[in-house]
Amino acid sequence: MDLCFCKVLDLDQSKREIIDWKKRFEIIEGIAQGLLYLHKYSRLRIIHRDLKASNIVLDxxxxxxxxxxGMARIFKINDLQANTNQIVGTRCYMSPEYVMEGIFSVKSDVFSFGVLLLEIVSDKRIQGLLEIDGHPLNLVGYAWELWKAGIPFELVDPILRESCSKDQVLRCINVGLLCVEDSATDRPTRSDVVSMLTSEAQLPLPRQPAFQIQELP
Structure with a gap:
């Protein structure tokens, strides 16, 4: 029976331990490869527009x-972006250019993937309220503040900290923050994301992300 990934994030500690870091990284890779197919290898380029934890199912x-x-749009191979007056999707996962201007592209899905990646690493929900020094933050803002402070490993689900590959987890956090950068042009492509996750090459440093303050879903 398929299991919605959002339910995995809500499991208690004893059950979450079943999905260890190795399995979580496989899930991250699988989602990245799935988006790469939709964006590059499908006959028509497909923009999902509503990538989130509840739209990932595990077999x-x-x-x-x-x-x-249901909210996906099909692009011709040479199309780069489109504009709409009807904003659909889940706000917490939406890129800033889509929310504010109705512009969507493959980089919109990259933004959503970045949010989802940070959720998988931290076992925290983007809709949840987090605080640093009394300032309310969403998960993206929380991850960025930890990154700036030089303690990004504090983002990691405590269940994973003793058994995970620290270098691999930090690489994932770095990639996640690159995916949620404010400017779409600064975000990596889906091909770049897959390469960044699986290689040992030095990654670029992320810039300040969009939507750091707490946002309602």
């Missing part, structure tokens, strides 16, 4: 599948 072997294409 009996905990392999991820991207689901619910």
């Amino acid at each position: 009996e072997n905990l392999n991820p599948k991207i689901s619910d294409f």
Whole structure:
């Protein structure tokens, strides 16, 4: 039976331990590869527009599948972006250019993937309220403040900290923050994301992300 990934984030500690870091990284890779297919290898380029935890389902072997294409848009291969007056999707996962200007592209899905990646690493929800020094932050802002302070590992789910690959986890946090940068042109492509996750090459440093303050879903 398929399991919605959002329910995994809500499991208690004893059950979350079943999904260790190795499995979580496989889930991250699987989602990245799925988006790469939609953006690059599909006959028509597909922009999902509503990538989030509740639209990722895990099969009996905990392999991820991207689901619910009700808000997806099909691009011709040479199309780079489109504009709409009807904003659809889940606000916390939406890129700033989509929320404010109705512009969406493959980089919109990259932004959503970055949010989802940070959720998987931290076991925290983007809709949750977090604070640093009394300032309310969403998960993106919280991750950025920890990064600036030089303690990004504090973002990691405590269940994982003793058993995970620290270098691999920090690489994922770095990639997640690159994906949620304010400017779409500064975000990596889906191909770049897959390469960044699996290589040992030095990553660029992220810039300040969009939407740091707490946002309602």
